[in-house]
Structures are given as C-alpha cells and as structure tokens.
Amino acid sequence: xxSENSTVRHPALRRSHLRKNLYSLFAVxxxxxxxxxxxxxxxxxxxxxxxxxxxxxxxxxxxxxxxxASIFIGxxxxxxxxxxxxxxxxxxxxxxxxQWLDSLKAFPYDQLHDNNKISFNIIKNQLxxxxxxQEVFKKDEWDASGYNLSGTSFYIINQPYAPxxxxxxxxxxxxxxSDAYYDAALKRLRQPTRExxxxxxxxNEGGISVFEESLQDSIDASHLTDSEKKVVRENVEKTVRAIxxxxxxxxxxxxxxxxxxxxxxxxKKLFVEKFGYDLATTFTPEEIYNRAVADKKVYHRKxxxxxxxxxxxxxxxxxxxxxxxxxxxxxIDKIDLQHAAPEHFFDSLVNQVERLKEFILExxxxxxxxxxxxxxxxxxxxxxxxxxANAEFTPPYQTTGxxxxxxxxxxxxxxxxxxxxxxxxxxxxxxxxSIHEAVPGHCLQGIYNNKNSPDxxxxxxxxxxxxxxxxxxxxxxxxxxxxGNHSLEMDLIHGKWKLRELSxxxxxxxxxxxxxxxxxxxxxxxxxxxxxxxxAEEKYHRATVSQVQLCSYYSGYLAIESLRxxxxxxxxxxYTIKDFHEKFLSFGSSPIKYIRELMLxxxx
Ligand code: ZN
Ligand code: ZN
Numbered sequence: 038x039x040s041e042n043s044t045v046r047h048p049a050l051r052r053s054h055l056r057k058n059l060y061s062l063f064a065v066x067x068x069x070x071x072x073x074x075x076x077x078x079x080x081x082x083x084x085x086x087x088x089x090x091x092x093x094x095x096x097x098x099x100x101x102x103x104x105x106a107s108i109f110i111g112x113x114x115x116x117x118x119x120x121x122x123x124x125x126x127x128x129x130x131x132x133x134x135x136q137w138l139d140s141l142k143a144f145p146y147d148q149l150h151d152n153n154k155i156s157f158n159i160i161k162n163q164l165x166x167x168x169x170x171q172e173v174f175k176k177d178e179w180d181a182s183g184y185n186l187s188g189t190s191f192y193i194i195n196q197p198y199a200p201x202x203x204x205x206x207x208x209x210x211x212x213x214x215s216d217a218y219y220d221a222a223l224k225r226l227r228q229p230t231r232e233x234x235x236x237x238x239x240x241n242e243g244g245i246s247v248f249e250e251s252l253q254d255s256i257d258a259s260h261l262t263d264s265e266k267k268v269v270r271e272n273v274e275k276t277v278r279a280i281x282x283x284x285x286x287x288x289x290x291x292x293x294x295x296x297x298x299x300x301x302x303x304x305k306k307l308f309v310e311k312f313g314y315d316l317a318t319t320f321t322p323e324e325i326y327n328r329a330v331a332d333k334k335v336y337h338r339k340x341x342x343x344x345x346x347x348x349x350x351x352x353x354x355x356x357x358x359x360x361x362x363x364x365x366x367x368x369i370d371k372i373d374l375q376h377a378a379p380e381h382f383f384d385s386l387v388n389q390v391e392r393l394k395e396f397i398l399e400x401x402x403x404x405x406x407x408x409x410x411x412x413x414x415x416x417x418x419x420x421x422x423x424x425x426a427n428a429e430f431t432p433p434y435q436t437t438g439x440x441x442x443x444x445x446x447x448x449x450x451x452x453x454x455x456x457x458x459x460x461x462x463x464x465x466x467x468x469x470x471s472i473h474e475a476v477p478g479h480c481l482q483g484i485y486n487n488k489n490s491p492d493x494x495x496x497x498x499x500x501x502x503x504x505x506x507x508x509x510x511x512x513x514x515x516x517x518x519x520x521g522n523h524s525l526e527m528d529l530i531h532g533k534w535k536l537r538e539l540s541x542x543x544x545x546x547x548x549x550x551x552x553x554x555x556x557x558x559x560x561x562x563x564x565x566x567x568x569x570x571x572x573a574e575e576k577y578h579r580a581t582v583s584q585v586q587l588c589s590y591y592s593g594y595l596a597i598e599s600l601r602x603x604x605x606x607x608x609x610x611x612y613t614i615k616d617f618h619e620k621f622l623s624f625g626s627s628p629i630k631y632i633r634e635l636m637l638x639x640x641x
Pocket of ligand 2: 473479505508
C-alpha cells in the first residue's frame with residue numbers, strides 16, 4: 038500500500054512509499070537515517086576482484102555526481118555540495134553515465150559470479166535510466182516539485198554521521214548557493230504542469246519548518262564560534278527567502294491567464310519506457326494492466342461469495358441490496374466496526390508482530406533469526422502526518438542497527454479521524470498492515486537485505502518493485518498458510534486490499550495512457566474498490582503527480598508469484614516454501630527479473 042513521494046527524482050529514493058504527499062522528503066515510508074560504514078567485500082577470483090574494485094570507485098563517483106541522493110542513503114560524504122540545475126548539470130549527468138557505462142562494459146559479464154552479475158545489471162540499468170531521465174523524460178523541465186532544499190537539509194542536520202558542529206558547517210556550505218539554486222530552478226521550468234506547481238508550493242511551504250525553531254535551537258546549542266554561527270544563520274535566512282520567492286513565482290504562474298501548462302499525463306510512449314526503467318520486470322505495462330482489469334472481476338466474484346455467506350451473521354433476515362457491489366460494501370461496513378480502541382491500537386500491533394514472528398517459524402516459512410531487532414514504536418515526530426504506519430530500515434551504508442515498525446499515536450488524532458482510521462485498520466485489516474509493513478513484509482525483508490546481501494549496490498539502488506511486490510506477496514502468502522484461520526472476514530478484507538493494489542495499476546494506466554477522466558477514476562475507487570471519497574481523492578491526486586510507481590505493487594507481486602510457480606516446477610520434490618523465501622531474499626533488493634534469471638538457472 039502507500040505511496041511514494043512522487044517528487045523525488047532519484048531512483049535510489051523511489052522505493053519508498055507514503056500515503057500523502059505532504060512534504061517531499063518526510064513523506065517517505067521506508068526511511069534511512071544514520072551514519073556511514075562501508076561494507077567488506079568477500080574474496081572472488083580475478084574478474085570478480087577487479088569488479089569489486091570497480092564498484093567501489095563507481096559508487097563513490099556516483100554519490101559525488103548525485104550528492105542529494107547520497108544524503109538519503111547515508112553516505113556521509115559530499116553533503117556540502119549543491120548541484121545548480123541547468124544545461125551544464127544536465128550535460129554533466131549524461132557524460133558521467135556514458136563514461137561509466139563504457140567502463141562497465143569492459144568487464145566480461147559471463148566470467149563474473151552470480152552476485153556480481155546482478156550488480157553489473159543493476160549498475161547498467163541505473164546508468165541507462167539516468168540517461169533516459171535526462172535526455173528523454175526531462176522531468177526537471179516540467180516538475181516544479183523536484184526543487185526543494187528542505188529534505189536534504191533535514192537529513193544533513195539529523196543524520197548522526199558527524200558531530201553537530203560539523204553538521205551545521207556542512208549545512209551552511211550546502212545552502213551557500215541556495216538563491217542561485219532556486220533562480221536556476223525557475224529558469225529550468227520550461228513548460229511545467231499545474232499539478233506539480235501546486236505540489237511544489239505545498240511541499241516548499243511545509244519544508245520551511247526545517248529551517249525554523251529546532252534548527253535555530255541547534256545553532257544556539259552548538260559550540261561554533263559567534264562568527265561561524267552568524268554565517269550559518271545568514272545562509273539559512275537566505276534559503277528561506279529564496280524558497281519564499283520561488284513559491285511566489287510559482288503562484289504567479291498559476292494566476293497568469295494565458296500561461297500554457299503541460300498536461301500531467303505523460304502518454305503511452307513515455308509511460309512504457311519509464312515502466313521499463315523504473316520497474317525492471319519482465320512484464321509490459323499492458324500485460325499488467327490487462328491482468329489487473331481481469332483480476333478485479335475475479336476478486337469481485339470471490340468477495341461477493343464471502344459477503345453472501347456473511348450476510349445473515351451481520352444483517353439477519355434483512356433484505357439484501359440488489360447489486361452485488363452493495364452487498365459487499367454493506368458487509369465491509371459491519372466488519373469496519375470491529376476495531377481496537379484508540380488507546381489500544383498500538384499495543385494490538387505490538388502483539389501482532391510477536392505472533393507473526395512465532396507463526397512464520399511454526400509454519401516453517403523462514404529461517405528467521407528472531408534475535409534480529411525489529412522494534413515496534415510510536416511514529417517519531419518527523420515522520421508524522423503521512424501514514425498510519427511505516428517501516429524504517431537501517432541505512433544501506435550501515436551494517437547494524439534497528440529496523441523500526443512505526444505506528445502513529447491514534448490517541449493524538451481528533452476523534453473523527455481516529456474513528457475513520459480505526460475502521461480502515463480494523464481488527465482484520467490491521468493484521469494485514471502488520472504483515473505488509475513488518476513481518477514478513479518490509480521490516481523482515483529489510484533485515485534480510487542487510488544481512489544477506491553481499492554487496493552494497495543492490496542496497497543503495499533498491500528496486501521499489503521488488504520491495505513493494507514482496508510486501509504485497511506476503512499478505513496472501515500468510516493467509517494461504519493459515520494466518521487468520523481462514524476466516525471469512527479476513528478473506529473479504531484481504532480482497533479489499535487486493536482491489537486497492539490492482540486499482541493502483543488501473544488508475545495509473547487509465548490516467549497517463551488511456552486519457553480517462555477524474556470521474557471515471559473516482560467511480561472505480563469508490564464504487565468498485567470500496568474506498569472512501571477522501572481516499573479516492575488522495576489516490577487520484579497522487580496519480581497526477583507520479584507516473585508508473587503506482588504499478589509497482591501489483592507488478593512486483595505478480596512477478597514474485599509467477600517466479601514461485603516456475604521455481605516450484607524446477608525444484609520438483611525438493612521444493613519447499615522456506616527454501617524459496619530464503620533464496621529469493623538472499624539477493625537483496627534487486628530487480629525481480631535479475632533474481633529470476635539466477636534462481637531459474639540450471640546450475641542453481
Ligand atoms: Zn468505531
Ligand atoms: Zn509497502
């Protein structure tokens with residue numbers, strides 16, 4: 038579930054998911070905050086040794102080229118650099134990618150070990166994606182929300198990679214040219230979309246808070262000299278002024294009568310290409326779309342059968358509505374009323390996670406080392422206001438640490454909002470939430486990613502489709518294995534989750550490729566997927582400011598399911614589900630198509 042901050046351009050950041058586009062970088066739902074530590078590489082023969090050396094050089098060069106991206110993965114270096122947008126920067130990106138592609142291609146792919154083959158493919162896909170983004174997609178010319186310094190600033194201050202004094206000095210340097218940055222951003226916006234301008238205004242306004250009270254307190258509390266403090270304050274003030282001017286200029290564009298905006302719809306050609314680069318699966322978007330449309334009917338039929346069987350339990354002899362969708366909706370309405378009290382919601386999820394950990398071992402689904410810390414905690418302040426729950430990974434450049442399952446404190450919600458949230462995450466739905474976010478979904482996968490993944494490439498260029506596909510896959514897999522005791526209510530609510538996941542694909546494709554109207558999207562989500570008006574509006578909005586990412590959940594899920602079938606056939610009698618899970622997760626967060634190649638290879 039959940040979305041990603043659609044405004045973040047860099048693929049390394051694209052994997053996260055969030056529910057609302059609030060501010061650009063606080064909205065990510067898989068988060069990394071931490072320092073840096075490079076990993077050890079193991080011994081290989083000569084091509085592999087050469088490749089390991091290449092990777093280390095490449096990654097350092099990459100983070101130097103993309104300093105903003107390096108901040109989000111906790112690299113701890115180049116944080117003071119700020120790239121000023123423009124033709125020069127764009128050309129430099131393309132040159133960089135071409136050069137490194139050339140050096141990469143000098144390696145004899147066939148002679149590399151499997152793990153390095155995956156890394157080779159990931160690096161290649163990354164560099165080709167970067168070129169495509171710059172030469173073809175040109176998002177920096179039309180997506181105003183890509184320009185925002187609050188997210189990087191937030192992380193520069195809050196990651197524990199250096200003492201506070203140093204972090205403040207680094208921030209100050211990072212912001213030295215903030216005015217030039219925002220000026221250049223405005224010039225770069227050749228034909229922006231209205232939707233991204235609105236988002237940019239919202240997110241930049243929200244982002245100003247990063248430079249306010251708590252930063253001012255940190256400056257006061259630091260041991261910088263008075264003159265150093267003065268410089269930091271000046272750079273911060275300059276930035277806030279630049280942000281305000283940027284917002285004003287964007288507002289002016291919106292109010293200019295004959296301004297021609299670009300449509301937010303990217304059209305079929307770009308959609309197909311972006312799908313190929315971002316998702317890196319073996320499916321085409323058309324295949325996924327057709328499958329989603331067909332599956333919607335399948336789930337409606339299943340859910341109708343379940344609702345029929347549950348009708349008398351909840352409605353006694355009351356007459357049923359005449360259409361099947363209303364019957365389903367009526368039963369869901371009753372299930373929604375079964376939920377925890379706001380003050381017990383957190384404890385109920387803590388409890389679920391413990392039971393889930395026991396369950397996956399009892400049923401022999403994983404070789405999970407329960408000593409590995411997954412901590413359930415109340416959502417930290419800086420992540421609030423985005424989603425009810427999320428998973429927070431240890432940063433890729435750090436080998437140890439805690440994986441968090443963050444849960445909002447519902448006792449702090451206004452009464453109506455708490456009630457609405459509790460209905461959405463009722464007794465049944467909240468279990469699916471814990472499966473998806475924590476065990477064996479995101480938190481568990483994050484742990485395997487850090488524990489098993491032998492090299493850092495697949496951790497820093499995490500594939501969002503693999504990550505979301507995995508979390509979605511686990512929902513159904515757990516129910517198949519008896520979680521929830523095959524209760525009709527659980528199956529019905531699971532059907533609603535599936536509808537949400539597959540409708541993400543339909544909404545995305547309908548809007549960007551098939552040119553469908555807002556009304557048709559709202560109708561799909563509210564009538565056919567049982568969402569509230571507010572949820573549907575949020576999803577529509579998200580689909581206007583993102584492209585392709587909404588497809589990742591269902592596409593990833595389908596790719597994993599079909600890989601499991603193929604693997605089962607290959608292994609025959611030797612197949613076990615635990616073996617499938619352990620092997621699949623051992624490849625870190627690589628694109629599923631590369632994992633597939635290796636898992637189905639003859640010699641495996
Ligand atoms: Zn209630
Ligand atoms: Zn997720």
